[in-house]
Amino acid sequence: MNYDFIIVGAGVIGCSTAYHLKKLNPKLKILIIEKNHRAGLGNTAKSAALFRNLFSSDTSRKLASSSIDFYYTISEKIKLKKSGYIWLFSGEQWKKNKNIIDKIDKYKLEINLFNEENITKYININLFSDKELPNVSNGIFCKKCGSLSAISLAEYYLNSFIENGGKIIFKKEIKSIKLSGEKEQYAPWKNIKIKHLIDDNGDKYYSNKYLFATGAWTQNILSPIGIASNVYPKKRQLFGIKIKHISNIFNKKLEQYPAIILPAGGVYLKPILEDNTIIVGSADDLGQPYNLTDFHANQKYFDKAIKPVLKHYFPYLKEYSLYLKWAGYYAYHWPDKNPVIENVSNITWVSGTSGSGIMKADAIGRITASKLLEDKYATLADESKFRVSNLSLYNRNVDLEKLII
Numbered sequence: 226m227n228y229d230f231i232i233v234g235a236g237v238i239g240c241s242t243a244y245h246l247k248k249l250n251p252k253l254k255i256l257i258i259e260k261n262h263r264a265g266l267g268n269t270a271k272s273a274a275l276f277r278n279l280f281s282s283d284t285s286r287k288l289a290s291s292s293i294d295f296y297y298t299i300s301e302k303i304k305l306k307k308s309g310y311i312w313l314f315s316g317e318q319w320k321k322n323k324n325i326i327d328k329i330d331k332y333k334l335e336i337n338l339f340n341e342e343n344i345t346k347y348i349n350i351n352l353f354s355d356k357e358l359p360n361v362s363n364g365i366f367c368k369k370c371g372s373l374s375a376i377s378l379a380e381y382y383l384n385s386f387i388e389n390g391g392k393i394i395f396k397k398e399i400k401s402i403k404l405s406g407e408k409e410q411y412a413p414w415k416n417i418k419i420k421h422l423i424d425d426n427g428d429k430y431y432s433n434k435y436l437f438a439t440g441a442w443t444q445n446i447l448s449p450i451g452i453a454s455n456v457y458p459k460k461r462q463l464f465g466i467k468i469k470h471i472s473n474i475f476n477k478k479l480e481q482y483p484a485i486i487l488p489a490g491g492v493y494l495k496p497i498l499e500d501n502t503i504i505v506g507s508a509d510d511l512g513q514p515y516n517l518t519d520f521h522a523n524q525k526y527f528d529k530a531i532k533p534v535l536k537h538y539f540p541y542l543k544e545y546s547l548y549l550k551w552a553g554y555y556a557y558h559w560p561d562k563n564p565v566i567e568n569v570s571n572i573t574w575v576s577g578t579s580g581s582g583i584m585k586a587d588a589i590g591r592i593t594a595s596k597l598l599e600d601k602y603a604t605l606a607d608e609s610k611f612r613v614s615n616l617s618l619y620n621r622n623v624d625l626e627k628l629i630i
């Protein structure tokens with residue numbers, strides 16, 4: 226069968242793109258190929274699945290905020306919780322980020338600024354510094370933030386895509402890409418393009434255009450055919466700890482407890498009240514490899530890099546048990562930490578979600594679908610127009626994202 230589009234990868238981005246592509250043109254023949262047995266089992270499932278509209282870059286804010294607007298319309302299906310975020314800063318960090326914070330439209334973004342007094346009204350936290358770890362002096366409370374089920378979101382898009390006639394094949398891994406022009410040694414003046422894809426069984430797949438929505442695997446799959454995706458996989462780890470009384474951390478009785486970002490190492494906490502669990506991660510950078518070789522979380526990392534931070538800011542948290550740990554990979558577009566959607570010949574790739582692909586998936590899917598249809602602008606869920614080429618590599622027009630965790 227010859228398809229109009231083949232999409233490799235059924236993560237949240239591949240599924241969102243397939244859904245929007247089919248919505249824009251229901252007649253298109255589209256196939257998704259996924260190596261796992263279910264959608265979202267790549268890095269989508271590894272995420273903390275938090276969402277926020279608080280970013281330093283205008284591009285990130287547009288992508289996340291419009292996506293969240295759409296998620297609100299399907300909130301039950303994706304188990305969305307509007308639990309908020311409290312982003313805490315040390316005095317020094319607050320000064321350093323003052324320019325960004327002053328520029329943000331607080332009313333539009335629905336955020337409030339906290340001083341020490343407000344912080345302690347909400348959180349039972351040690352505000353003081355020690356030899357190594359900074360104090361807590363200011364914070365941002367962010368209302369249009371919370372969590373959702375990343376797998377449910379990927380499946381929502383996928384199921385709607387299938388209902389509208391789209392096709393998916395699971396448990397097939399694309400092992401190689403066959404280009405035209407091999408006999409002529411890929412003479413550059415010939416129109417070289419993908420002829421077909423070959424899976425782990427030797428089966429071939431033919432299409433007019435191909436999209437690689439392969440997240441952190443993008444560089445691995447595209448480099449053998451001479452494409453530099455500009456996206457690199459960066460390891461990140463998460464840990465689940467059981468705590469008897471999560472409510473002790475909060476000084477206010479709330480239905481849903483907000484995520485907390487601490488001033489040390491971007492350590493963040495996602496409380497899951499019903500499971501007496503807190504998911505903890507950190508924004509580590511130097512030391513963590515840029516390769517896809519190790520999917521294991523390291524207990525020593527928890528002991529050395531996270532535990533001391535918890536002990537410092539929540540000294541009363543003495544009894545908890547680490548019962549869950551996993552690792553995944555950000556697909557990092559390291560220069561500006563915003564997504565990349567680029568195209569060469571009949572090949573397009575979408576990646577570089579840089580740790581915020583769940584919360585931006587709706588907008589990224591819309592923009593990628595528009596790119597595949599060669600439209601100049603995409604319409605986002607809030608009805609705003611987004612210039613598709615802004616996320617390309619050649620005609621890129623985005624500002625650096627500084628609020629990355």
Ligand SMILES: Cc1cc2nc3c(=O)[nH]c(=O)nc-3n(C[C@H](O)[C@H](O)[C@H](O)COP(=O)(O)OP(=O)(O)OC[C@H]3O[C@@H](n4cnc5c(N)ncnc54)[C@H](O)[C@@H]3O)c2cc1C
Nearest residue numbers: 234236238260267268269273274275399440553582583584
């Ligand atoms: C620890 C961690 C925490 C995170 N926390 C958050 C968060 O709180 N909020 C947020 O918004 N984002 C978060 N992220 C980022 C988020 O997970 C990603 O941005 C998002 O999942 C990217 O989606 P994707 O579809 O591009 O990639 P993926 O979900 O990885 O999808 C790519 C798919 O391609 C498939 N694939 C790859 N190669 C092949 C092949 N050769 N053949 C067939 N199939 C193939 C894979 O199996 C996979 O299903 C986090 C990430 C990590 C690792």
